Amino acid sequence: MTTPTAKPAGPSRVGRKRDHSRDPEILEAALDVLAEVGYEGMTVDMVATRAKAGKATLYRRWPSKAELVIDAIACMKQHPGPGQGQVFLPPDTGTLRGDLVAMVKPKAVSDSNRHLRIMLGVASMISAHPELLEAINDIMLRPRASAYQTVFQRAIERGEIEDGVDVELMSSLGPAMGMFRALYHQKAPSRESMLRLIDHVILPAVGLSAPVESAHE
Amino acid sequence: MTTPTAKPAGPSRVGRKRDHSRDPEILEAALDVLAEVGYEGMTVDMVATRAKAGKATLYRRWPSKAELVIDAIACMKQHPGPGQGQVFLPPDTGTLRGDLVAMVKPKAVSDSNRHLRIMLGVASMISAHPELLEAINDIMLRPRASAYQTVFQRAIERGEIEDGVDVELMSSLGPAMGMFRALYHQKAPSRESMLRLIDHVILPAVGLSAPVESAHE
DNA sequence: TTGTTCCGGAACTGATGAGTCTCGTATATG
DNA sequence: CATATACGAGACTCATCAGTTCCGGAACAA
Numbered sequence A, B: 001m002t003t004p005t006a007k008p009a010g011p012s013r014v015g016r017k018r019d020h021s022r023d024p025e026i027l028e029a030a031l032d033v034l035a036e037v038g039y040e041g042m043t044v045d046m047v048a049t050r051a052k053a054g055k056a057t058l059y060r061r062w063p064s065k066a067e068l069v070i071d072a073i074a075c076m077k078q079h080p081g082p083g084q085g086q087v088f089l090p091p092d093t094g095t096l097r098g099d100l101v102a103m104v105k106p107k108a109v110s111d112s113n114r115h116l117r118i119m120l121g122v123a124s125m126i127s128a129h130p131e132l133l134e135a136i137n138d139i140m141l142r143p144r145a146s147a148y149q150t151v152f153q154r155a156i157e158r159g160e161i162e163d164g165v166d167v168e169l170m171s172s173l174g175p176a177m178g179m180f181r182a183l184y185h186q187k188a189p190s191r192e193s194m195l196r197l198i199d200h201v202i203l204p205a206v207g208l209s210a211p212v213e214s215a216h217e
Numbered sequence C: 001t002t003g004t005t006c007c008g009g010a011a012c013t014g015a016t017g018a019g020t021c022t023c024g025t026a027t028a029t030g
Numbered sequence D: 001c002a003t004a005t006a007c008g009a010g011a012c013t014c015a016t017c018a019g020t021t022c023c024g025g026a027a028c029a030a
Helices: A022-039 A045-048 A055-062 A065-074 A096-102 A106-126 A129-157 A165-182 A193-203 B022-043 B044-050 B056-061 B065-074 B096-102 B106-125 B132-156 B167-184 B191-205
Strands: none
Touching: A022 A045, A022 A055, A022 A065, A022 A106, A022 B022, A022 B106, A045 A055, A055 B022, A065 A106, A065 A129, A096 A129, A096 A165, A096 A193, A106 A129, A106 A165, A106 A193, A106 B022, A106 B106, A106 B167, A129 A165, A129 B167, A165 B106, A165 B132, A165 B167, A165 B191, A193 B167, B022 B044, B022 B056, B022 B065, B022 B106, B044 B056, B044 B065, B044 B132, B065 B106, B065 B132, B065 B167, B096 B132, B106 B132, B106 B167, B106 B191, B132 B167, B167 B191
């Protein structure tokens, strides 16, 4: 059973090395296609073509289309896309409303839009792949949830709102409305609709009133 | 060009008649499969088998899989399923909270659950088939919206809440949270979560407070 | 009765796409 | 240089599924 050529103990050390610097481009291409046509409409050829790679190259790195997609979603946090840093870290503006408004910067909104389209693309996969839901939660939900957590905690500490506010419930309102608009009305969650949600729903729910002059910003 | 046999002016009058009493069963089977595996995972064979019909019978009545699905969704309101009447008509309980709570009866919740699963099943089709979105809105959104409209209007008329409340925004909160829970947490929108939404979000947003004793019901 | 159309069932066709393999080339080890 | 692997590109296999056609039988019209 000692066949040194058939089953090398250590991984092969000979030959050209796999160029892992291409991984991010391939995964990014996969996310693009996913956002555009959804998981079922996406073909491995589309991804390979967009990444200017061979299909065999993809299959050398990921065992199946499903694994590729799961990895692409799982890697979103490490490669958040071109020019996007940490979008959700909340600046301390001194008021709850200021913090909430700062969280719906145009950049954050367009980022959410992409997340949303990717999410809808894999919606049908989720029940069959629980690890996918985990990854999605890690990337799309928990960062926002923790940002909201921080914002509300600050408001509690400065005495602006009372303790005992259901932070989890408040934090879901934004994402839920965004998804709802995206699916039912086929339009991106706009900054305007999010401001309306903040002033007419979230702030009253925590015992604050919207500014009387709700003109702009 | 007068070929009476090739192109009869009136529809054929000879032979066995199409048994349209089977249509509802077929459409119902299509909705079942749709809710279970989504549009892309659904095959015409599955629908035919479940309806105990031949695939040819289906194609004799609908020109394509897409048309079948669109028709199935469009016909939901006429055939709301076994034992389900008009679920959303709001009883007048005398208070806004009473009306809202009455709208999340277990029957209505389970009904919404099925609607939700069907909706997620066709999510990927919607951008390619605008008429599908129309039908979905007719069946799943507008009945609920008009029910909310009535409930809030009654509250305004009895002076319980002030005029000028953003009824549309308030009405989307329930469906949006239901969808969000269904997709992200993979669990049905429960009656309990809806009650939490009513007491902690909707009522405060319209200027009312939840009952101090929020024990049960 | 006879001709026509429907029925459920099943075989068939054609397209599509996941996954594999081959080719010529590039890049690594020894 | 010789060997071994990765690369992009594309041909290939094989399974699945939309849509069609055929079958034996039933329903309906003339």
